Amino acid sequence: MQPSAPSPDPSPVPSAAPQFDERLTAPRSWWVITGLLALSGGLIMFPLGTVPMLGGLVVAAVLAGAAVSSYGSARVRVVAGSLVAGDARIPVSALGAVEVLDAEEARAWRTHKADPRAFMLMRSYVPRAVRVVVTDPADPTPYVYLSSREPEALAAALEAERA
The missing domain is CATH 1.10.287 (Helix Hairpins)
Incomplete structure (x- = not known):
C-alpha cells in the first residue's frame, strides 16, 4: 500500500490556535x-x-x-476568525479599520471622545489601546475599544486574520 498524497483543502479553516492572546x-x-x-x-x-x-x-x-x-482576569484574543474580548465574541468579518492608540490618544477615547454605545474593555493601569471600527450594519456598536499592552501585535493579528 502506498501512502496517498495529501489533498489540498479547498476551504480554509480558521486555526484553533490563537494568533494573539493577552x-x-x-x-x-x-x-x-x-x-x-x-x-x-x-x-x-x-x-x-x-x-x-x-x-x-x-x-x-x-x-x-x-x-x-x-x-485582572480579562483576556483579549484573536482566535478562529473572531476577536474575543472579555465576554464578547465578534467575528473579524464584522470589523473594519484598526487604530493603534498611544497613551494620550487612548485617554481621549476613554473620556471626552468616547461613544456610550461602544464596547469598551478598558483597564486604567494599561495606558495604550486599540480601537476597532465595527462595520456590521445590524450592530449598533460603532467601535470596540480594547486596552492592550501590545496594541501593535493585536492590530497585526486582526489584520492577518482578516486577510
Whole structure:
C-alpha cells in the first residue's frame, strides 16, 4: 500500500490556535495593597483574640484577592476568525479599520471622545489601546475599544486574520 498524497483543502479553516492572546492582569502594586488589606482585617480583629484575628486576616485576604483577581482576569484574543474580548465574541468579518492608540490618544477615547454605545474593555493601569471600527450594519456598536499592552501585535493579528 502506498501512502496517498495529501489533498489540498479547498476551504480554509480558521486555526484553533490563537494568533494573539493577552491577559490584562492587575499590576503588582494592587497585590501589595491586597496584602495590606488582609493585614488590616487581622488588625481589626486583634482585640478579640488570636483566632478571630487569624479569621479576619484570612477573610480579608480572600475577599481582596478575589476582587483583584477577577478584575485582572480579562483576556483579549484573536482566535478562529473572531476577536474575543472579555465576554464578547465578534467575528473579524464584522470589523473594519484598526487604530493603534498611544497613551494620550487612548485617554481621549476613554473620556471626552468616547461613544456610550461602544464596547469598551478598558483597564486604567494599561495606558495604550486599540480601537476597532465595527462595520456590521445590524450592530449598533460603532467601535470596540480594547486596552492592550501590545496594541501593535493585536492590530497585526486582526489584520492577518482578516486577510
